[in-house]
Amino acid sequence: MTLDELIKTPGEWLRGTGPLSDIVVSSRVRLARNVADFPFLSTAGASERTEICRHVSDGISRTSLSKDSLFVNVQEADVLDQQVLVERHLISRQHAASEGSRGVVIAHDETHALMINEEDHLRMQAFRSGLQLEALWEDINAVDDAVAAQVSFAFDRQFGFLTACPTNVGTGLRVSVMLHLPALKMTREIERVARAARDMHLAVRGLHGEGTEAAGDLYQVSNQTTLGKTEEGIVRTFQSTIIPKIVEYERAARESLLKHSATALDDKVWRAFGILSHARRISSEETQALLSPIRMGVNMGRFDVIDIHTLNELFLYTQPAHLQKRHGKPLSDDDRDVARAEYLRKQLLHTR
């Protein structure tokens, strides 16, 4: 299993299937853990950091998780490979950009990715396409049990699992769901929804997490705090209340658009397709912005020139690092925009 093999498909988070997948692109749960008897990374020196990395990766390699999985030494990976992992949501931007010993263990089907030495010694993530948090909770528990059998985690009877950042102390759990909310954006209701979410102590973030734009109208909704809540409670509230409610709002906004401005809606979708399939140079941001109405059009049954699978491929492979990997070499900004337009034309005109 190599990184080059990995990038041949869009992976789990863009599989485009699963419950409510017309709006919920994917679900993720992650657990933050630190190894007992080692300092947190904020105070660890370079050699301790290296020791932690080795200790954790050795532990993982003794579990069945290491079967059919890929270990990437993020410290030694070149920038393009680091960026590929970020674009696939397997590591965070912070993990790519930080320094020192660090790595990630990735399941061949990308259903889990274990970041070593991100903010905590170990951040275990499990992914599923669509809204599948309860299944993910079982997935991540199995991962946690397997690793915990090999590595002793820092745990306090009163506080629970100890983590670098207080918001993670306790369960160390973060539940996050990637939602496609173009209609709420178009009708300008997104701000109201985001405010309501914040009132419920949820974080609403862009495509690549904290401080990023909601490129392509993709929003990540996640819990902010974990202390004092049961893990099952958090997962259940997300799965059965919070996310279905947001999905309901988006559905209502789509129906309202359809009722009051179906032509405007179709026009937006078709123009996006017209530009994507004819441009001679195009940025990653514009590509994502234009793919968004098309995704909505396909999911609303108003556009059938391409399918969700193709759309997800376009979404992933037009991003800078994937584009360059497929091209076989690094490209300047300008050359990327031209190569991206060429790729889009080839894919989109082929489908006609």
Next chain:
Amino acid sequence: MTLDELIKTPGEWLRGTGPLSDIVVSSRVRLARNVADFPFLSTAGASERTEICRHVSDGISRTSLSKDSLFVNVQEADVLDQQVLVERHLISRQHAASEGSRGVVIAHDETHALMINEEDHLRMQAFRSGLQLEALWEDINAVDDAVAAQVSFAFDRQFGFLTACPTNVGTGLRVSVMLHLPALKMTREIERVARAARDMHLAVRGLHGEGTEAAGDLYQVSNQTTLGKTEEGIVRTFQSTIIPKIVEYERAARESLLKHSATALDDKVWRAFGILSHARRISSEETQALLSPIRMGVNMGRFDVIDIHTLNELFLYTQPAHLQKRHGKPLSDDDRDVARAEYLRKQLLHTR
């Protein structure tokens, strides 16, 4: 010969041929005349106006000009028909919008159109595609001679032909050339060219003359005054100096774009095509704005999906009145935008 037959082709001014036709869409000369012993229209009453109209049209009907030509009673024509004539540049917007007896005699091939009771009793116009002012000067002289043999024009030995507006007194001649100047617009040199033209007492106007926008980057350049200049002098200066100079500037701007940003240029052309061929609703203004880079692309040999003939048809038939005439009935603004998009798709996707 009926108006419905006339609109089947784009007519002379959009024929797309003739010298320098990659930049000079068409040339026009017009002569302003008033009938001797009748008051100017500014002081004429309704019945005098009617008498003038009858007198002039009777005079024209006795010439060979009336053969194969169409007389439109502009006063009685419905708004859609009036607007069709404006869109074809056969009558002015003022002529369409004014009141009282008025009409126009149009040659079947639209090489001339004689407006009766516009600002003057008679405004004789001759048109040719491309830059052909000297030939037009002969055309209009033949028209003038024919009409003058039947109608006695107001003439003063000192001032020449008398006209309603002092700027026309003397020769009554206006020479105007419709230029397509997208590169000067893109490079923002158009303002400099327009200033230089104004310094030479030329008027630079939009698609439909005074006070109109340069829709589709089409600019009308014409002489401002006629008193004290010979007609041949005005025509010659336009034909051999003024227009070739502006054409040269536009060519230089196009070459500069090609040299410094060929990809940006192609991108602009292809995106315009992508939008025009996929939109589900589109305004007349946006259509003209998007047809402009395509026209440039075709004329620069960088775009061959459609030809100039088709482009000129699209330019004319997407305008509001032509669109409604072809549709067979008046349409609301919204319905026009949808019908326009349908028409464009049909024409453009057919060409692929």
